[in-house]
Amino acid sequence: MEISKKIVFIFSILGISVLGIMGLDNLLSNNASVGVTELIMSLLLLANILNYVFFQKSIRTSSFVIVFILLVSLIFMYINGGIGGKTGILWFATFPIVATFLMGDLLGSVGTLFLMAICGVLLHFGFTVFNFIETRQLFASMITILLLIRFYWKHNQEIESKMEHKNQQLNNYLDLIAQESKDGQNKTRVLEKTKMAMINLLEDSRELELKIKEERDKVSSIIKSMGEGLFVLDENHKVDLINPVAEKLLDLTSGEAVGKDWSMLVQTYNGVRPIPTEERSTISALKEGKVILTDLEDNHYYLTKSGRRFPVTSTTTPITKDGKVIGAIKVFRDATKDKVSKEHIESEVINRTAQLSASINSLTLGFIMTNKEGVVSLINMAAKNILKIQSSLGSLSDLNKLLTINPTLVDLVDKSHKESKLIEINDVVFTNKVLHLYISPISTNKQEGPVDIGTVILFEDVTEEKIIQRSRDEFFSIASHELRTPLTAIRGNTALIQDMYKDKLKDKELAEMVEDIHSSSIRLINIVNDFLNVSRLEMGRMEFKKEKVDIVKLTSDIVGELNQMAKEKGLSINVDLPKKSTLTVLADSERLKQVIINLISNGIKYTDKGSINISFEDKGKLAKFIISDTGRGIASANQNLLFHKFQQAGSSLFTRDTTKGTGLGLYISKLMVNGMGGEIALVDSVIDKGSVFMFTLPK
Amino acid sequence: MTKILIIEDDPYVQRFYKRLFDTSNHMTDIAGGGAEGLEKAKTMLPDLILLDVMMPEMNGLEVLAKLKADELLKHIPVVMLTVLSDTGTVSEATKLGATGFLIKSEIDPKELTNKVDTYLMNKK
Numbered sequence: 001m002e003i004s005k006k007i008v009f010i011f012s013i014l015g016i017s018v019l020g021i022m023g024l025d026n027l028l029s030n031n032a033s034v035g036v037t038e039l040i041m042s043l044l045l046l047a048n049i050l051n052y053v054f055f056q057k058s059i060r061t062s063s064f065v066i067v068f069i070l071l072v073s074l075i076f077m078y079i080n081g082g083i084g085g086k087t088g089i090l091w092f093a094t095f096p097i098v099a100t101f102l103m104g105d106l107l108g109s110v111g112t113l114f115l116m117a118i119c120g121v122l123l124h125f126g127f128t129v130f131n132f133i134e135t136r137q138l139f140a141s142m143i144t145i146l147l148l149i150r151f152y153w154k155h156n157q158e159i160e161s162k163m164e165h166k167n168q169q170l171n172n173y174l175d176l177i178a179q180e181s182k183d184g185q186n187k188t189r190v191l192e193k194t195k196m197a198m199i200n201l202l203e204d205s206r207e208l209e210l211k212i213k214e215e216r217d218k219v220s221s222i223i224k225s226m227g228e229g230l231f232v233l234d235e236n237h238k239v240d241l242i243n244p245v246a247e248k249l250l251d252l253t254s255g256e257a258v259g260k261d262w263s264m265l266v267q268t269y270n271g272v273r274p275i276p277t278e279e280r281s282t283i284s285a286l287k288e289g290k291v292i293l294t295d296l297e298d299n300h301y302y303l304t305k306s307g308r309r310f311p312v313t314s315t316t317t318p319i320t321k322d323g324k325v326i327g328a329i330k331v332f333r334d335a336t337k338d339k340v341s342k343e344h345i346e347s348e349v350i351n352r353t354a355q356l357s358a359s360i361n362s363l364t365l366g367f368i369m370t371n372k373e374g375v376v377s378l379i380n381m382a383a384k385n386i387l388k389i390q391s392s393l394g395s396l397s398d399l400n401k402l403l404t405i406n407p408t409l410v411d412l413v414d415k416s417h418k419e420s421k422l423i424e425i426n427d428v429v430f431t432n433k434v435l436h437l438y439i440s441p442i443s444t445n446k447q448e449g450p451v452d453i454g455t456v457i458l459f460e461d462v463t464e465e466k467i468i469q470r471s472r473d474e475f476f477s478i479a480s481h482e483l484r485t486p487l488t489a490i491r492g493n494t495a496l497i498q499d500m501y502k503d504k505l506k507d508k509e510l511a512e513m514v515e516d517i518h519s520s521s522i523r524l525i526n527i528v529n530d531f532l533n534v535s536r537l538e539m540g541r542m543e544f545k546k547e548k549v550d551i552v553k554l555t556s557d558i559v560g561e562l563n564q565m566a567k568e569k570g571l572s573i574n575v576d577l578p579k580k581s582t583l584t585v586l587a588d589s590e591r592l593k594q595v596i597i598n599l600i601s602n603g604i605k606y607t608d609k610g611s612i613n614i615s616f617e618d619k620g621k622l623a624k625f626i627i628s629d630t631g632r633g634i635a636s637a638n639q640n641l642l643f644h645k646f647q648q649a650g651s652s653l654f655t656r657d658t659t660k661g662t663g664l665g666l667y668i669s670k671l672m673v674n675g676m677g678g679e680i681a682l683v684d685s686v687i688d689k690g691s692v693f694m695f696t697l698p699k
Numbered sequence: 700m701t702k703i704l705i706i707e708d709d710p711y712v713q714r715f716y717k718r719l720f721d722t723s724n725h726m727t728d729i730a731g732g733g734a735e736g737l738e739k740a741k742t743m744l745p746d747l748i749l750l751d752v753m754m755p756e757m758n759g760l761e762v763l764a765k766l767k768a769d770e771l772l773k774h775i776p777v778v779m780l781t782v783l784s785d786t787g788t789v790s791e792a793t794k795l796g797a798t799g800f801l802i803k804s805e806i807d808p809k810e811l812t813n814k815v816d817t818y819l820m821n822k823k
Contacts, residue, residue, distance in 0.1 A: 481753060488804045489711035492719065495808040500722050525804045 016042045228333045233282055235326050237261050249334055251304040269301040285316040285328040292316040296342055311335040366459040370396055372452050386461050403430055413455050417441045436460040476535030483528045487521055494518035530664040537671040544675045545588040552583050558596050566604050576615035583616050585623045585697040591672045598665045599627050599693055607631035622696045633687040642682055643670040701819055703727045704745040706736030708754045723812045733757030737765055740772050747819055752781040767796045776818055
């Protein structure tokens, strides 16, 4: 507590006790009215102090109240003649002066002092002059009024200061408000942003909603337009949604179905057996949360309330949310067509299989089919007959034991699979038979590529063919030999007659006859020689020596021998010698001679005027012999027939000029040149201009 | 006079050869098969033997082998008569010691006698 307040407090207590004692004293001294007044004053002061203490009223205000009360009480006391007369008044007058001073109001205290002094002088003067009790009352009233005026003035001042204070406060408030409004602008900006964000969010959510709607529309249009029946069940096995196809297939409307238990709407059958509710796929999907597929093999049927029964294939998919099954979707289709086509396919497969196995069994070829592990899955009658077995074969290795093949059959099968191609094996000997074997891998074309599923082994009994082939081959060689022996006797004897018995052939006719026999026999011998050569060449029985032969010299020698023949037809044979005059080839000189003779004789034979020209080319590893003539040429249509058996250059396919030879010359030449490692060909031929032939031989 | 033994199974060819060589100052004898030929060779001891390759029972190559295995006969030149000109037979016969080859059907009678005369000359 401030010191000033303590003093006010002490004075107040003092006032209360003095007033209280005096009041009591006056009351006891039969001055009741003064005593009561003093006691009331004392109680009022006490009330003021208590007011301060208990209700925290301003001490200043309280002090004014005290001063006012004291003055009033003094005036009353004075009027009523209490407290020691005029000195008492002065004494008491010091109270408000001191109190005012102590309360910090110096001017107030001086003013009060001044007022008191005036009042005291006036009172003293008035009492002295007039000594009239009523006048005292008048002065007391005036003083009271003055005091009131002063109090009022003071109060106004206080109000002004209070107003100023309030203004100040108001200004502060205005400042605060201004500050706040500044803050408010910031806040508004923030708010604006927040608002924008909110709008964006709203737009986004709108967009999202649109998208969701779009998706939902899409889904619902898919569901509506899909070719399969679809319905959605909730977790209680009740229909939530059903698409038009399902409505149609199940003879139901959406109105009838939605909200109903699925098992009450359509009865399901496995073949002819009704499926109990607890076994139905929708129930299982809901219970176990598994996708359930029903295909044709399952043989499921729906029976609608209108009594239509049809086979179904379906997919039942559980709908889960947070790991809990909340429903199921079933997509199904009327499998009547599938069923029919499946049955059709099955019967087709049975028919085909029957046809196929009948065909396989009626084959004269041995047919064995194995799976990819080599286990025999099919063996036909022919195979059993050829292999002379009663029952079936176990596996490939069993077959391998019967047939002696190197490499083994198992290895060959592996090879055919690795290379994915047919392997052919000739001349497999089995007891007294010769077999021809084909090993073919079987594979199916899957998406990921061919997959081996087994092997087919075909075999043919070629024993008969082999015998026929051999006898045909031998026929030529034996026949040729047998023919030549008597021909030798004919030719020899006619030649002997002509040489040794000329004098006995005076008859011209006879001489001519002998000559005809002789030349015919020579022609026949040539034909037989050609046949024999062809036969041996074709059988590969002709061996070729590899000797160094000067083809230029050989040609010149042959030309020397054939020149006479050419001259008789008025033709010339020109040999264009190469630079070195020699050209060595690796060949069999006898065969080579035959080839060259054949080519030159052909030239002479088919050329009526002009010449036959021979030249050579050294082609590095090969030597080339080129022969051209100015003969009749070969029609382009016939050119590809050259080098074939029994073909004559220039002849048509069906007419033969037997006087010109057998038509084997070029064929033999070709076989011989090939046998010596060379090639022979027609280079060019123009009708009525001539032909160019060439052959090559290794050097 | 030189002696020539002809071993040949075909009677017509036999007679032709005999006629040919007889008319050209040679003394000839004929054997119709391998066994007979070997017998005759031993008694006759010819200057030259003409031997057919293709014969039944014993073929020319077998006869040749036997002739060359015989101490008495192995020096006699043997000329093979053949219709085959296949190198297999020729090389085998050469290995066995044949002196030459004559391809029956392709050789003119005069050529034949000339060749035989050449072989006989070479022997001497």
